[in-house]
Amino acid sequence: MSDPETTPGTAAHQKIDTSVPHSARIWNYWLGGKDNYPVDEEAGDAYTDVFPGIVTIARSSRAFLRRNITYLVSEAGIRQFLDIGTGLPTADNTHEVAQRIAPESRIVYVDNDPMVLAHARALLYSTSEGATAYVDSNVLDPERVLAAAAKTLDLSRPTALILSNILGHIADHDEARSIVKRLMDALPSGSYLSINDGSRGFDPGFEQAQDGYNKSGAVPYNLRTVEEITSFFDGLELLEPGVVSVTRWRPDADAPDAPVIAEHGGLARKP
Numbered sequence: 515m516s517d518p519e520t521t522p523g524t525a526a527h528q529k530i531d532t533s534v535p536h537s538a539r540i541w542n543y544w545l546g547g548k549d550n551y552p553v554d555e556e557a558g559d560a561y562t563d564v565f566p567g568i569v570t571i572a573r574s575s576r577a578f579l580r581r582n583i584t585y586l587v588s589e590a591g592i593r594q595f596l597d598i599g600t601g602l603p604t605a606d607n608t609h610e611v612a613q614r615i616a617p618e619s620r621i622v623y624v625d626n627d628p629m630v631l632a633h634a635r636a637l638l639y640s641t642s643e644g645a646t647a648y649v650d651s652n653v654l655d656p657e658r659v660l661a662a663a664a665k666t667l668d669l670s671r672p673t674a675l676i677l678s679n680i681l682g683h684i685a686d687h688d689e690a691r692s693i694v695k696r697l698m699d700a701l702p703s704g705s706y707l708s709i710n711d712g713s714r715g716f717d718p719g720f721e722q723a724q725d726g727y728n729k730s731g732a733v734p735y736n737l738r739t740v741e742e743i744t745s746f747f748d749g750l751e752l753l754e755p756g757v758v759s760v761t762r763w764r765p766d767a768d769a770p771d772a773p774v775i776a777e778h779g780g781l782a783r784k785p
């Protein structure tokens with residue numbers, strides 16, 4: 515593997531740029547975190563002025579992730595996780611949810627943002643029985659990501675691949691599908707794919723706010739239709755209830771009828 519210090523597209527290759535808004539930091543702002551700069555607050559507020567629902571989307575998306583991980587550990591027996599597009603540490607990070615239930619769980623986080631790299635220490639707390647690792651790498655190079663993950667995970671054993679709000683950063687749909695396929699092809703039968711992403715066709719305000727954001731200088735984020743999101747699971751066995759509004763994916767007992775929102779996700783098993 516080449517040195518990330520000299521690998522384009524990785525955090526070590528870039529400096530934290532506080533002059534343009536960044537997705538990980540704006541997401542952190544919407545989640546109520548403190549790891550963001552005025553430029554991110556400004557972009558985040560401009561977005562909520564047009565579409566206040568983004569805050570619910572960000573929080574519901576994290577709750578979906580928590581329910582996915584809980585299912586994977588408690589019911590599917592998964593003990594290895596590859597979480598790409600980690601984001602800044604927040605409440606209920608993947609390793610915290612997994613290791614709370616099964617302390618021996620092993621997690622590899624992957625992101626290419628310098629700010630996430632700077633906060634990686636907070637992601638590396640692990641139970642003594644398990645392990646967490648952080649890899650500074652770019653999802654556009656899945657073979658490099660897998661090679662780095664293999665230092666911590668045994669990729670001959672079932673592993674859950676988590677792609678939570680990252681695929682929209684890959685503008686071309688065929689390229690995004692190819693990347694998901696190359697990652698899943700490297701994992702054995704009994705592995706899982708968890709995806710959730712912003713969805714097009716549900717709320718014109720969301721699409722308008724996203725268009726404005728994409729012109730702000732930040733790396734653009736492309737919303738996809740539910741059909742496009744569903745196509746990432748081709749060849750896999752989608753668990754019930756399929757690809758749905760994240761609020762409707764096996765909701766907590768106290769929120770059975772949460773409204774449909776423009777964030778869709780699903781969980782599937784590799785046969």
Ligand SMILES: C[S@@+](CC[C@H](N)C(=O)[O-])C[C@H]1O[C@@H](n2cnc3c(N)ncnc32)[C@H](O)[C@@H]1O
Nearest residue numbers: 538541599600601625626627652653678679683
């Ligand atoms: C909107 S945040 C999602 C964070 C978290 N997964 C969640 O759903 O709460 C998107 C994350 O993807 C990361 N990201 C964007 N492009 C990436 C790439 N090409 N390779 C790796 N990570 C990337 C960003 O740095 C950011 O942390």
